[in-house]
Amino acid sequence: MSPLSLDLSPDLFPALTEAQADPDGPGAHRPALHFGDRSLTYGELAATASPLAARVAEAGRIAVWATPTLETAVAVVAALLAGVPAVPLNPKSGESELGHIVSDSAPTLALAAPGTQLPPALAALERLDIDTSAPTTSLPSPGAPDPESPALIVYTSGTTGPPKGAVIPRRAIATTLDALADAWQWTGDDVLVHGLPLFHVHGLILGILGPLRRGGSVRHLGRFETAGVARELSEGATMLFGVPTMYHRIAETLPDDPALAKALARARLLVSGSAALPVHDHERIAQATGRRVIERYGMTETLMNTSVRADGEPRAGTVGVPLPGVELRLTEEDGTTAVEAYDGETVGEIQVRGPNLFTEYLNRPEATAAAFTEDGWFRTGDMAVRDPDGYVRIVGRKATDLIKSGGYKIGAGEIENALLEHPGVREAAVTGEPDADLGERIVAWIVPADSQSPPTVDELADHVARRLAPHKRPRVVHHLDALPRNDMGKIMKRALTHD
Incomplete structure (x- = not known):
């Protein structure tokens, strides 16, 4: 495993900064974002996002109506350039849940694509439409924020009560993406394709901010379709991010779709996350394409904790080893006694600590305190075993x-x-x-x-x-x-x- 050099500078997107500094340079013409028939180069993204960053710099917090569109990506990049916390909103959320999130996070602005109808829960917020037509020159971004300052407030699923807002600092985004770059050999030459929603960690932080931090590009499908996956991978994309439901659809389609099998075989990396991918689907995809899907493990509060490495064994049914910079331990039911066994059988709760963790649950000091042990480990609530070589296999939620x-x-x-x-x-x-x-x-x-x-x-x-x-x-x-x-x-x- 190569050592990880953590870049904790405020600049999350060096390629974007370079394009902004030299609009006529070669870096400015590199493709950055591609949604359907709409796209932006790094130069165009800088020229589009920096004026928006200047407009929202004094906003306090902003809500982003996170449709799977170019506008959402531009809005979040602008917020990060401005150092203003962004609250991505799931467009499929019900009125009660949206009302809770808006009340709890108290944004002053709602950013959305022009023509989008926003629900009543956002009616009291000032609206700002996102213009993706790049002006002729970009404006200087506001001053560089502190690495510990909030970047995103991402709300949990709320399975045991109202959703909680996890405050994710810039430091956590940078360290997670750099750790994944180390594990996946992810570079600016990679082109990512995905069709995930953009209101959560997987789709937004990994799927949009990840390529931008590397100086690479992303092609978003708008909505997931196996035909779109085959097209993009056949036309130069190198990586695919998906969730098990997507890979299950791929596995079901492969026997009757040789073009899809050929396209997947060309991919450098196929990554699944957000839930366990059944071994049966792993094997069907590997048999048809010769490529193994690798899995990683993370949470809203911790971003990414472990992954199968690109240079490691792509073992089905595991989420690999701890990422560089992440400490991981298993504990007994008392939450403090460590499980020392690496036998693939002894179950313990995963606890983690490291620079990838969130800062707090917004407005929930008691919940924040309860989430951590006295010595600073975050209680994930996930149960796992460890194989003799350190590979982690998750066996379910504690609850x-x-x-x-x-x-x-x-x-x-x-x-x-x-x-x-x-x-x-x-x-x-x-x-x-x-x-x-x-x-x-x-x-x-x-x-x-x-x-x-x-x-x-x-x-x-x-x-x-x-x-x-x-x-x-x-x-x-x-x-x-x-x-x-x-x-x-x-x-x-x-x-x-x-x-």
């Missing part, structure tokens, strides 16, 4: 995926992967329910490949017992037409209820 059955601590994730290897299973989720004898029994929620002939509980129990261990077999199986999922494709287990 919903740790099942205590018959004296064993079992992670739901590994059972789900085993179930997905059964030919009769299209989708799978695993939960626990009270059991007088075992403490908890393992429950499988299955979307069968053939609804007319679903696999039986005995068949699935034997299948899991052969692959993992007898105590990990499901005792109850429910058949569903579909699993409940959120916008990112994550299964919402709290919505799985017994009849």
